[in-house]
Amino acid sequence: MTRKIGIAVFPGFQALDLAITAVFELANEPGAAAVYEVEIVSEGGGLVRSSFGPALDSRAFGSAAYDTLFVCGAIGVPQASAGLLEFVRLASVRSRRVAAICTGAFILADAGLLAGRRATTHWARARELQRLHPAVRVEEDRIFIEDRGIWTSAGMTACMDLALAIVEADLGVETARSIAKRLVMYHLRSGGQSQYSAMLELRPSSDRIQRALSFARENLRLELSVEQLAERASLSPRQFSRSFRAETGQSPAKAIEALRVEAARLMIEAGRLSNEEIARETGFGDPDRMRRAFVRAIGQPPQTVRRGARQAAA
Structure with a gap:
């Protein structure tokens, strides 16, 4: 037909x-x-x-x-x-x-x-x-x-x-x-996925800061201290923090939290892992810390995001 x-x-x-x-x-x-x-x-x-x-x-x-x-x-x-x-x-x-x-x-x-x-x-x-x-x-x-x-x-x-x-x-x-x-599309996005991208919002102008952010996004389970990120950028921790804020308008800690929230939100919307598993995978460590980060970043806790994804799927 x-x-x-x-x-x-x-x-x-x-x-x-x-x-x-x-x-x-x-x-x-x-x-x-x-x-x-x-x-x-x-x-x-x-x-x-x-x-x-x-x-x-x-x-x-x-x-x-x-x-x-x-x-x-x-x-x-x-x-x-x-x-x-x-x-x-x-x-x-x-x-x-x-x-x-x-x-x-x-x-x-x-x-x-x-x-x-x-x-x-x-x-x-x-x-x-x-x-x-x-x-x-x-x-x-x-x-x-x-x-x-x-x-x-x-x-x-x-x-x-x-x-x-x-x-x-x-x-x-x-x-x-x-x-x-x-079509060389990155993945099949569900309707409930956010229109926003943390990496696009940050928009670093130098390869050094971009390299550090790419490392962070691929290794969210790690602690991702300023020292670790500065090493990836081939800068001292002080130089890195100053350059990072100048290029992105955010502190490294706030940017890493945004990347973790974005990754956790995608996992929640996929519906295959528990909040405990997602918190571990994205570096939050425990669901309570993840919940506080979600409320700060998007104004709603993970359970609300999960409920919305289920309703959209239904």
Whole structure:
């Protein structure tokens, strides 16, 4: 059975959102019957200019029923035309799934599809979505969310995670993992995973500090004292502490705690280890120390994160 995928674009759509087509392309095994057929659609058809400039050819909206309709996002908050909103409303009836990429969630919300539902979008726009649409249960720190057939994703590259999750739902986790591997993606991210990265937040400018941070992330079980990290950076402990704060804006101790919280959170969301095991693996030593670090870093204890991951999985 071939599943028909529609991707709705509009003037100023974010070009990166079309990366999802690579996921569906790789799901179609060479020589076999196509699993997915992708069609780009727009209100007027023809060439539609992207946010970056290049235009994409499209087919005009019609009465075709899609297995899944994706709605692209924009760099800012998209201003959907009446025709696009009506098309999206009809698609919610005709299609098995409707999915919004990044700020495409604003279009679904404007069309009335997200009222009473959980949804996410780019972290920089999440609070604006909540302000404009108070009936939507916006969860700003999620990669993607599915709620009763309506899917939404975080910004930019999270569209790939959304597409892989849909392929996983259709064809199984092994197929999705195989596609992720061929796309050279680091791993298959669950929807409940955080949009943030501790390493990206730190952004050291020198190779020395980056080397010390990479060592820390790969060896979280160790004590990771300033002396250990300074040795990796080929600096004295005093020079290291001064350079680290100048480049990252944080003390080494605070940065290491952020890396440990991030690693522990991923393990909790995976659901395979107990809090005691996770505390040992990530260098916290005991669950109570880990709990205090979680409250400081993200404002909630590990048990709340675990409960949220279970609810998302359910």
